[in-house]
Amino acid sequence: xxxxxxxxxxxxxxxxxxxxxxxxxxxxxxxxxxxxxxxxxxxxxxxxxxxxxxxxxxxxxxxxxxxxxxxxxxxxxxxxxxxxxxxxxxxxxxxxxxxxxxxxxxxxxxxxxxxxxxxxxxxxxxxxxxxxxxxxxxxxxxxxxxxxxxxxxxxxxxxxxxxxxxxxxxxxxxxxxxxxxxxxxxxxxxxxxxxxxxxxxxxxxxxxxxxxxxxxxxxxxxxxxxxxxxxxxxxxxxxxxxxxxxxxxxxxxxxxxxxxxxxxxxxxxxxxxxxxxxxxxxxxxxxxxxxxxxxxxxxxxxxxxx
Amino acid sequence: xxxxxxxxxxxxxxxxxxxxxxxxxxxxxxxxxxxxxxxxxxxxxxxxxxxxxxxxxxxxxxxxxxxxxxxxxxxxxxxxxxxxxxxxxxxxxxxxxxxxxxxxxxxxxxxxxxxxxxxxxxxxxxxxxxxxxxxxxxxxxxxxxxxxxxxxxxxxxxxxxxxxxxxxxxxxxxxxxxxxxxxxxxxxxxxxxxxxxxxxxxxxxxxxxxxxxxxxxxxxxxxxxxxxxxxxxxxxxxxxxxxxxxxxxxxxxxxxxxxxxxxxxxxxxxxxxxxxxxxxxxxxxxxxxxxxxxxxxxxxxxxxxxxxxxxxxxxxxxxxxxxxxxxxxxxxxxxxxxxxxxxxxxxxxxxxxxxxxxxxxxxxx
Numbered sequence: 001x002x003x004x005x006x007x008x009x010x011x012x013x014x015x016x017x018x019x020x021x022x023x024x025x026x027x028x029x030x031x032x033x034x035x036x037x038x039x040x041x042x043x044x045x046x047x048x049x050x051x052x053x054x055x056x057x058x059x060x061x062x063x064x065x066x067x068x069x070x071x072x073x074x075x076x077x078x079x080x081x082x083x084x085x086x087x088x089x090x091x092x093x094x095x096x097x098x099x100x101x102x103x104x105x106x107x108x109x110x111x112x113x114x115x116x117x118x119x120x121x122x123x124x125x126x127x128x129x130x131x132x133x134x135x136x137x138x139x140x141x142x143x144x145x146x147x148x149x150x151x152x153x154x155x156x157x158x159x160x161x162x163x164x165x166x167x168x169x170x171x172x173x174x175x176x177x178x179x180x181x182x183x184x185x186x187x188x189x190x191x192x193x194x195x196x197x198x199x200x201x202x203x204x205x206x207x208x209x210x211x212x213x214x215x216x217x218x219x220x221x222x223x224x225x226x227x228x229x230x231x232x233x234x235x236x237x238x239x240x241x242x243x244x245x246x247x248x249x250x251x252x253x254x255x256x257x258x259x260x261x262x263x264x265x266x267x268x269x270x271x272x273x274x275x276x277x278x279x280x281x282x283x284x285x286x287x288x289x290x291x292x293x294x295x296x297x298x299x300x301x302x303x304x305x306x
Numbered sequence: 307x308x309x310x311x312x313x314x315x316x317x318x319x320x321x322x323x324x325x326x327x328x329x330x331x332x333x334x335x336x337x338x339x340x341x342x343x344x345x346x347x348x349x350x351x352x353x354x355x356x357x358x359x360x361x362x363x364x365x366x367x368x369x370x371x372x373x374x375x376x377x378x379x380x381x382x383x384x385x386x387x388x389x390x391x392x393x394x395x396x397x398x399x400x401x402x403x404x405x406x407x408x409x410x411x412x413x414x415x416x417x418x419x420x421x422x423x424x425x426x427x428x429x430x431x432x433x434x435x436x437x438x439x440x441x442x443x444x445x446x447x448x449x450x451x452x453x454x455x456x457x458x459x460x461x462x463x464x465x466x467x468x469x470x471x472x473x474x475x476x477x478x479x480x481x482x483x484x485x486x487x488x489x490x491x492x493x494x495x496x497x498x499x500x501x502x503x504x505x506x507x508x509x510x511x512x513x514x515x516x517x518x519x520x521x522x523x524x525x526x527x528x529x530x531x532x533x534x535x536x537x538x539x540x541x542x543x544x545x546x547x548x549x550x551x552x553x554x555x556x557x558x559x560x561x562x563x564x565x566x567x568x569x570x571x572x573x574x575x576x577x578x579x580x581x582x583x584x585x586x587x588x589x590x591x592x593x594x595x596x597x598x599x600x601x602x603x604x605x606x607x608x609x610x611x612x613x614x615x616x617x618x619x620x621x622x623x624x625x626x627x628x629x630x631x632x633x634x635x636x637x638x639x640x641x642x643x644x645x646x647x648x649x650x651x652x653x654x655x656x657x658x659x660x661x662x663x664x665x666x667x668x669x670x671x
Contacts, residue, residue, distance in 0.1 A: 038452075040452070040456070083655075084650065084655050085654065088654070088655055088657055088658060089657075090653070090654035090655055090656065091653060091654055093390055093392070093452050094599070094603065094654045095650065095654030097392065097599060097649060098653060098654055100646075101596060101642060101645055102646030102647060102650065103646075104642055105641070105642030105643035105646055106643050106646075108637055108642075109639050109642075109643055110342070112635075112637040112639075113636070224456055224457075224460065227453070228457065269472070271464040271465070271467050271468040272468070274464055275460060275461050275464035275465070278458075278460045278464075279457075281453075281457055282449075282454060282457050285443060285447070285449035285453065286447045286449055287447045287448070287449070294450070
């Protein structure tokens with residue numbers, strides 16, 4: 001019994017550890033997508049943030065400087081996305097992909113030039129990392145609690161404030177927002193910046209809290225899983241949070257099930273469990289599990305009448 | 307706003323604007339190179355020499371370009387139909403599965419003249435099948451094709467790892483790769499082919515798949531601009547309602563465009579597996595699918611433009627490898643940075659230099 005209990009708590013703690021960057025990223029993506037700006041570039045923003053967090057923490061010896069640098073790096077990419085998609089009305093998907101590829105290359109190029117470790121940053125220790133607060137084994141660093149707080153914050157901001165109302169409106173019918181005399185561009189820029197803030201925190205979590213340093217491509221598709229969680233949560237913060245937890249649980253189970261034979265089923269391929277978030281999202285998108293309702297204006301650049 | 311609407315002369319639109327986009331991308335690249343502490347001009351010299359300096363390096367440049375032509379065409383065909391296929395990566399990968407299965411099953415029984423066309427068809431068919439699922443989801447269930455093709459890339463990757471590690475691995479092999487293909491399933495290298503007609507070149511990975519890629523360009527050109535199906539496909543891309551009114555079956559055209567796109571992506575498997583590796587390996591398509599987006603954007607969706615863009619990216623890939631070898635402060639990933647910047651400047655920020663060119667060239671009145 002005691003063994004089973006400790007297994008459950010260990011799995012729950014692992015779920016929370018894995019879900020934290022997904023939650024932060026998904027909340028960021030929600031702001032952007034709610035405002036009508038698709039964000040395929042979550043992955044790239046997170047990766048760039050992870051690199052600058054570890055690089056800065058390693059050079060300054062302070063984890064908090066790392067967090068600051070992570071946010072800054074993600075915001076630069078967020079502004080780039082905004083500049084391309086809002087100011088120049090470029091294709092939002094193309095811009096997102098460009099940001100992903102740019103981040104994939106730039107983190108290794110800069111890392112190799114600055115640290116000479118094939119794209120890795122030096123291992124971080126002590127105050128260079130964000131360390132657990134109450135339970136050293138569980139890894140409950142401040143960003144885990146940050147992610148848990150980010151969900152009610154996002155819900156409150158989107159559902160209960162004037163800004164949130166306008167944000168939702170601009171993602172559905174931007175013309176109406178414009179006609180009411182509110183700037184579509186400024187609203188969307190604020191949404192994109194909020195997205196950068198959360199993606200930056202997610203990146204910092206990966207490299208200076210969950211791991212002790214940056215390694216190449218360390219996001220490994222988590223930005224896309226966060227995107228899947230947004231879709232799964234039908235663009236609402238609390239269900240999206242649930243989806244992140246479910247995907248995190250799948251990951252935690254995948255690690256435990258490695259090489260284990262289940263009675264009646266045999267050995268479940270780890271790859272199948274790893275592909276589950278994508279497969280589930282595909283089933284959802286195909287309309288087999290309810291319907292999805294994306295913001296109507298998402299992906300459509302807004303052209304102001306002259 | 308009115309300045310944006312003023313038309314540019316045709317040669318500026320087709321010739322100068324893409325060049326201005328590339329120039330901006332390379333301006334940013336040279337800033338990054340300078341930040342790293344390398345003289346950009348020196349780096350450029352190394353890169354050009356590495357890509358075009360010898361017949362061996364030209365061979366490798368053309369070999370990379372072959373992959374980029376396939377994936378560039380794949381993105382372009384879907385794009386003409388108004389569909390954004392980001393799944394070229396996964397379609398090429400699954401195309402490789404079809405190619406590998408066909409060869410592993412039949413290479414002991416069939417001569418090369420049957421085996422190779424069959425393997426090419428299998429690559430195309432599997433690539434097309436992998437694209438058909440998101441196409442069906444888009445056409446009948448209204449799922450966003452960008453999102454679904456992204457997900458299918460990850461699913462393809464997981465599926466291939468599972469199959470390679472558990473099913474297709476050669477007995478007794480430590481690394482996840484299949485047994486080697488028989489001689490009848492190997493596309494001749496360009497060096498061997500040219501030697502046969504009396505021309506001597508240095509050996510490289512370049513093989514006759516390049517001809518298949520160029521044939522595909524001609525085929526795509528004829529299909530898109532000289533057949534009723536291509537006409538319907540392009541009409542759908544420009545204005546779905548007009549296409550519907552003109553009698554185009556939108557669902558069937560979506561399937562057609564995506565399947566053709568996936569089949570073209572499968573060409574990467576021909577070049578990589580039948581031409582170079584001669585066995586089924588992991589991650590042979592890595593990165594080519596995404597670069598195809600850059601190639602298609604830069605080539606403005608036209609086969610001729612795609613060939614030129616593929617040559618540029620092939621040269622960058624090969625030259626970048628040589629540059630990384632010669633200059634220890636620069637790694638191979640510099641090429642990835644350049645690709646990202648090209649996608650940014652000739653894709654998302656394509657209109658950035660327009661006002662400047664308009665100030666110079668716009669027709670008055």
